[in-house]
Amino acid sequence: MSHAAGWSRLEAEARAAFAGEGRFPLRAYSEFMPPPYVGIKPYDPDRTSAAATCGATDEGSLDVSEYEEAQELQPGLAHVADHLVAELGKLVAGEAHALSHTLLDGNPAWPDELAEAARAGRLAGDPLILIMPLALSRTQDDKGNVRWTLFGASHEGPSAPWWRSLDGPADFDRFAAWADPAAPDGVRILADLGETPPFLADRLLGDELAGARTLVTFRPFARLPEAVRRAYLARELVLCPTPASLVFFEHPRYRRLAAELPRAMQIPLLHVFPRVEGSCKLRIPQSGWLDEGAAPGAPAHGHRVVSHVVRTHRWQRSARDADVHRDGVFADKVTVALFSTDPDVLGLYDKPMARNAQIWTHDYELLLDGPRADRLALERAARAIDAGGRFGYRFLFPAMRAGARELYWHRPLVARRDAATGRAAPGPGAAPGYVTAEGEGRAVVLAPRLLDRPAHRAAATLFPHDPGLLALTTCHNARKLLDFRDYLGELLSPSLARVLLRAGRATTLAAWIDHLPDAAADRAGGARLAADLRACVGAEPDPGPARTFDRTATRAFEERVWRTIAALAEGDFRQKDNADGIAVNRGKSGGKAARAAHLTVAERRDLERLGDHLHERYRALIAAHGLEARAEVVDQPFLWETDFAFPWSDGWAKNQSGDAQERNVVLMIPGRNRGEAVIMADHYDTAYMEDVYDRDRGGDGLRAAAAGADDNCSATTALLCAADVLLPLAAAGELARDVWLVHLTGEEFPSDCMGARALVQALVERRLAFVAEDGARRDVSSVRVAGAFVLDMIAHNNERDRDVFQVAPGEGAASARLARRAHRATERWNRAAAEWNRSPGRAGKGRARRMPDDKEPPPPFAHLPLAGEIRVEWEPRSALYNTDGQIFSDAGIPVVLFMENYDISRTGYHDTHDTMANIDLDYAAALTAIAIETVADAACAE
Secondary structure (H helix, E strand, O other): OOOOOOHHHHHHHHHHHOOOOOOOOOOOOOOOOOOOEOOOEOOEOOOOOOOOOOOOOOOOEEEEOHHHHHHHHHHHHHHHHHHHHHHHHHHHOOOOOOOOHHHHOOOOOOOHHHHHHHHOOOOOOOOOEEEEEEEEEEEEOOOOOEEEEEEEEOOOOOOHHHHOOOOOHHHHHHHHHHHOOOOHHHEEEOOOOOOOOHHHHHHEOOOOOOOOOEEEOOOOHHHOOHHHHHHHHOOOOEEEOOHHHHHHHOOHHHHHHOOOOOOHHHHHHHOOOOOEOOOOOOEEOOEEEEEEOOOOOOOOOOOOEOOEEEOOOOOOOOOOOOOOOOOOOOEEEHHHHHHOOOHHHHOOOOOOOHHHEEEEEOOOOEEEEHHHOOHHHHHHHHHHHHOOEEEEEEEOOOOOEEOOEEEEEEEEEEEEEOOOOOOEEEOOOOOOOEEEEEOOOOOEEEEEEEOOOHHHHHHHHOOOOOOOOOOOHHHHHHHHHHHHHHHHOOOEOHHHHHHHOOOOOOOOHHHHHHHHHHHOOOHHHHHHHHHHHHOOEOOOOOOOOOOOHHHHOOHHHHHHHHHHHHHHHHOOOOOOOOOOOEHHHOOOOOHHHHHHOOOOOOOOOOHHHHHHHHHHHHHHHHHHOOOOOOOEEEEEEEOOOOOOOOOOEHHHHHHHHOOOOEEEEEEEEOOOEEEEEEEEEEEOOOOEOHHHHOHHHOOOOOOOEOOOHHHHHHHHHHHHHHHHHHHHHHHOOOOOEEEEEEEEOOOOOOOOOHHHHHHHHHHHOOOOEEEOOOOOEEEOOOOEEEEEEEEOOOOOOOOOOOOEEEEEEOOHHHHHHHHHHHHHHHHHHHHHHHHHOOOOOOOOOOOOOOOOOOOOOOOOOOOOOOEEEEOOOOOOOOOHHHOOHHHHHHHOOOEEEEEEOOOOOOOOOOOOOOOHHHOOHHHHHHHHHHHHHHHHHHHHOO
């Protein structure tokens, strides 16, 4: 098979795919989880910044890493094979099984003569050989994890992926020896003209069965020659694959549905499996049938009814795969989860999921194709289901994309039932199949390339068990060192390598590497990996002089940080959620926590006044630094658009009527090159508080916005303080490029990263424009963003693991380079802090005290050294997924998140305790200073 002109064609298409208004719509992830982009990112279609971590090592291939193959695909495929062998084994034995009657009835792969033979026990001797091409792709889950996912059976059909996997007759000979070890020469092929490779011509079945013991054919049983059917039923001939496995490809009604719903032939296989989110590594979304209000006495329909779903979301405090039953707190009827916008159903975090679903009627007519649906289509589907009936469905999380095309790996699953264990035994060698990049016109075909880099292979496979640690901790540590060495193209400094590791504070880099042979399943392999990792590390360079600490390592700066957070959190701007005001709050008080906090809630929204306040602050700073003619505070206005209606929210309703709009507030600080910009961003809205909403915490359903001292007035303060530091650099001509201080709106639920989505969409579509205070339009569509630094919650020092913050880079090499800048800024701060703390004003001082209220800042304290741990986007400790930073990373804009040592379960997160009483000023001031230094460094670098 030719794979020529693969990535070049995809790049050429991508360059034209996203430019232009509406070409890259970004919906709220809670309403529509989008596809992950691999190889080619929307903001970087030419792959100049290496923003993608998955891609191609040559023109015609798609890379599959050693970690994906060892930790997701192999165990996941083994699970799929075991399940299929078990269920098909029950079918051929005439026992109860998981295949629905509607799948089998009228299916030419399971005609009456096969069904009768199974019931009579005549098929029990079938060796049950599978050649099952699967449709696999990577999808994104609610925690930002990109996971290999089973979409079902290959929509390319049962035969092509396997035949095209054979490179020559030797491949088939190995298969024949495995399928029939006693007589491999007796393995013959029955195929349609042109179906098999030419080099297998001598294996094709002639007019007679003489000499054939095993027949490889993908024809459904009802269409086989009578002599073949008779020989199989007499146990004189083995059919390969087992005829029962072809039922998933021959369902006549799904074939009819496929005329309306592309790839509908994936679905029958998917129905056999229960949902899998984490335990078996290969993700399997939920599917099944709904029986909504069927008339009494209606005949049995034989479908597999799966009427409830456990919803998950990115703010969830319990484990994603918790065993929650139908009556559990997270379980909803599927129809409720798909369509309901009732505020009591939504709770604080759950949005309707129908955009990530496909639904069809009992007679296999398409009702809803969620990923391609608009609001009218969603409303029509909801009305049809409300009217009652039987409906099939599957949750569909879009397949990964390269540019504008969806990618599917058609990978044959080759296995047979082991007579001793009853489980699936894998077939010989590899049957790689192929990857189709599907979109307009003919598919672009790529070859899957299973990477086999020795050090990465060792990291992926040598540590299946991590006694006393979370699973894969050692593997992840090794992988990060290897990846960063490749991303940066240079040896890692020892300090950088150490902050990549998840290990005890007292563990040195050298000690951790030295321990690898003892931790490895193969000591010699562990020793080789240790040597490879040592080779990734070089000398420790001097981090260089600081650019900004002379303005931030002062008592005046610390007091400014404190008073600014206090004014934003405890002052006049208390109702800072985009959904405010809330009509359904009437008659609710918030319960015990609200009374303790002296909480009052009105039907108003303070975001507009807060945005005006930010303008006032920036105008004053611009004037103070003499940059009136060059720096400017502007807005990016936009409307709050959703796939569903939320009329209980006044903020949403006014956007729909045109009485209000949303805005990102931006201070543009000029650099020498106005065609490039570094972004420093926060979000200036706050979340609704769980302890006044959740009834199990004493609330009564009140939606009331938190004061948000930490989340996220601390970051808004950092931007205001950064302006006072960066404007003088601009005046002195030291900034090589612009800095945009961007106050993003709508990060919190229910708006869900709305400001970040609006900004990133406009950047990708090359149509970004700001509105000046006089109403003039500022076209910045040609400005290239060199990197984004997102700040979210930077003022609370975690008591369980103190003095730590996370530097969470997005995907790829460009984000890794930003993380290295953050690390060097941290090293500069820590080196200087020891010297500053010997000065008369700091000597002998301890930590900052937490203050009970906002009235006075804590007394003077020592400068606090911090550990900035680099947590890459795929590792469990990274909080990138829970912030605006995920939007930048997914689109391909290099990004780093600055965040405290995040603990979603602590008091003070999304509750009445997010006040100045939970602020650690020494920590907040240090982290703010480090973030400003990092942004200045990125903006000044040539």
